[in-house]
Amino acid sequence: xxxxxxxxxxxxxxxxxxxxxxxxxxxxxxxxxxxxxxxxxxxxxxxxxxxxxxxxxxxxxxxxxxxxxxxxxxxxxxxxxxxxxxxxxxxxxxxxxxxxxxxxxxxxxxxxxxxxxxxxxxxxxxxxxxxxxxxxxxxxxxxxxxxxxxxxxxxxxxxxxxxxxxxxxxxxxxxxxxxxxxxxxxxxxxxxxxxxxxxxxxxxxxxxxxxxxxxx
Amino acid sequence: xxxxxxxxxxxxxxxxxxxxxxxxxxxxxxxxxxxxxxxxxxxxxxxxxxxxxxxxxxxxxxxxxxxxxxxxxxxxxxxxxxxxxxxxxxxxxxxxxxxxxxxxxxxxxxxxxxxxxxxxxxxxxxxxxxxxxxxxxxxxxxxxxxxxxxxxxxxxxxxxxxxxxxxxxxxxxxxxxxxxxxxxxxxxxxxxxxxxxxxxxxxxxxxxxxxxxxxxxxxxxxxxxxxxxxxxxxxxxxxxxxxxxxxxxxxxxxxxxxxxxx
Numbered sequence: 001x002x003x004x005x006x007x008x009x010x011x012x013x014x015x016x017x018x019x020x021x022x023x024x025x026x027x028x029x030x031x032x033x034x035x036x037x038x039x040x041x042x043x044x045x046x047x048x049x050x051x052x053x054x055x056x057x058x059x060x061x062x063x064x065x066x067x068x069x070x071x072x073x074x075x076x077x078x079x080x081x082x083x084x085x086x087x088x089x090x091x092x093x094x095x096x097x098x099x100x101x102x103x104x105x106x107x108x109x110x111x112x113x114x115x116x117x118x119x120x121x122x123x124x125x126x127x128x129x130x131x132x133x134x135x136x137x138x139x140x141x142x143x144x145x146x147x148x149x150x151x152x153x154x155x156x157x158x159x160x161x162x163x164x165x166x167x168x169x170x171x172x173x174x175x176x177x178x179x180x181x182x183x184x185x186x187x188x189x190x191x192x193x194x195x196x197x198x199x200x201x202x203x204x205x206x207x208x209x210x211x212x213x214x215x216x
Numbered sequence: 217x218x219x220x221x222x223x224x225x226x227x228x229x230x231x232x233x234x235x236x237x238x239x240x241x242x243x244x245x246x247x248x249x250x251x252x253x254x255x256x257x258x259x260x261x262x263x264x265x266x267x268x269x270x271x272x273x274x275x276x277x278x279x280x281x282x283x284x285x286x287x288x289x290x291x292x293x294x295x296x297x298x299x300x301x302x303x304x305x306x307x308x309x310x311x312x313x314x315x316x317x318x319x320x321x322x323x324x325x326x327x328x329x330x331x332x333x334x335x336x337x338x339x340x341x342x343x344x345x346x347x348x349x350x351x352x353x354x355x356x357x358x359x360x361x362x363x364x365x366x367x368x369x370x371x372x373x374x375x376x377x378x379x380x381x382x383x384x385x386x387x388x389x390x391x392x393x394x395x396x397x398x399x400x401x402x403x404x405x406x407x408x409x410x411x412x413x414x415x416x417x418x419x420x421x422x423x424x425x426x427x428x429x430x431x432x433x434x435x436x437x438x439x440x441x442x443x444x445x446x447x448x449x450x451x452x453x454x455x456x457x458x459x460x461x462x463x464x465x466x467x468x469x470x471x472x473x474x475x476x477x478x
Contacts, residue, residue: 114322117285121318122336122388123311132335136326 004184008175015171016192022157022167025089027150030096037101039130042108052101059098065159067091072163088160092153099149107142108134140208147204151197168192234261235294236392236423237282242291244277244447251277252288253447259392264424266434266455269444270470275427278444279394282425283314296391312340315385319397321377323369323384329356330365333384340388355383359413375406379413386417393417395426429474431459443467 040052059067071091075082082090111134119129139146161170172189176182237259244252252274259265267275280286282293284300284307293300296313300306324332333352337343343351356362359379361372369377378398385393395414399407411433418424418437428434434441434455441458443451443466451464462468 112320112322114318114320115324118316118318118322118324120285121283121311121314121316122384123308123340124336125308125339128335128339132327132339133324137324140326 026092029093033097034100038104041105315390
């Protein structure tokens with residue numbers, strides 16, 4: 001029986017690397033698509049609105065695990081040969097974009113109507129109205145929720161283990177199986193997750209406070 | 217100029233005869249509520265119109281139709297010779313001629329005062345930042361608030377914010393200014409500074425349509441007072457005539473109530 005030593009730690013850190021990478025990719029992909037979803041959701045066209053609402057409902061209303069299965073194995077069944085990375089990134093981007101899109105849709109709609117009216121009265125076009133007026137305010141308000149979701153996303157990447165991804169949680173499981181000290185190993189894995197997620201929460205709170213001080 | 221009915225057409229002659237705004241048979245519905253009933257109004261260049269009437273009478277809705285913050289069901293709107301069609305380009309070209317000041321200021325809270333004023337110059341007129349800021353400072357100075365240029369809206373009093381809102385609209389050099397109850401949200405001690413700014417504008421020859429119950433202001437600057445109720449213009453007269461001898465029963469009742477609180 002092995003003890004918990006340097007090789008095990010390095011193995012966990014290797015897993016951590018994939019966890020962090022997958023989180024970043026999902027967040028960026030989800031952020032870009034989520035912004036489009038949010039904009040579509042507040043569009044003046046009822047058709048676009050409904051399509052975006054359906055997208056959100058679909059990915060919020062089904063388990064992430066199922067989305068992973070369907071995209072990973074489903075694409076293979078369709079004879080589309082994609083790298084596991086691409087399949088997993090795809091699934092997480094869809095998942096994150098639905099949640100971020102809905103968070104941002106909410107904050108966009110929470111802004112006073114007068115902001116849009118003032119922008120319209122100044123004949124600011126759609127792009128400027130969104131980029132200069134609506135989104136900066138909406139994203140600021142959404143910051144706590146957005147960071148909260150990023151924390152969820154970080155932990156949620158552990159589900160990628162199911163399609164063979166050796167990220168942090170899966171690495172922990174492997175190490176634990178090797179050295180038969182599940183409490184110790186998963187304790188350490190938990191601490192690593194905590195060490196990432198907790199500062200993110202603090203950072204979010206600080207940023208929120210700083211921004212509101214600037215504009216108070 | 218036609219003079220069919222003094223109640224729903226605006227046809228008083230003023231010194232300058234250039235028509236700036238022409239509303240013809242405007243109808244506006246909110247669901248089943250007929251908010252504007254066949255309203256026609258002609259505003260000549262340099263005219264100052266005051267719209268008053270009980271709440272819900274359609275006066276705010278009327279001026280919000282002029283720059284298409286509200287869409288009308290039928291009728292025609294012509295501003296500075298351009299007839300409004302139902303497409304973005306036509307609406308935009310009219311909005312460029314029309315400045316608007318809102319009851320609740322609607323400044324952009326995340327932008328400094330100077331950026332509130334210069335943003336549209338940069339984005340709509342394509343100016344460089346420094347060029348836009350020169351103009352913004354000129355109009356901030358005109359409303360006597362230049363020293364606040366680098367602050368954020370929330371750091372200013374209500375009266376100051378409303379003056380910034382006026383400057384922001386003026387920056388686009390509109391041909392007409394619409395005021396939608398500009399002093400209704402202000403503490404009493406701040407009303408004067410905003411009204412003084414508006415009086416200054418009027419003296420400089422700005423064409424203005426003001427929804428307001430400030431009768432002192434109306435007497436001082438208005439060419440015409442239009443009294444609205446139930447989506448119709450019930451009475452139209454010179455301010456002195458309107459305030460001293462209103463003809464319509466609704467106007468009498470309305471003035472009675474306003475005077476009771478003044």
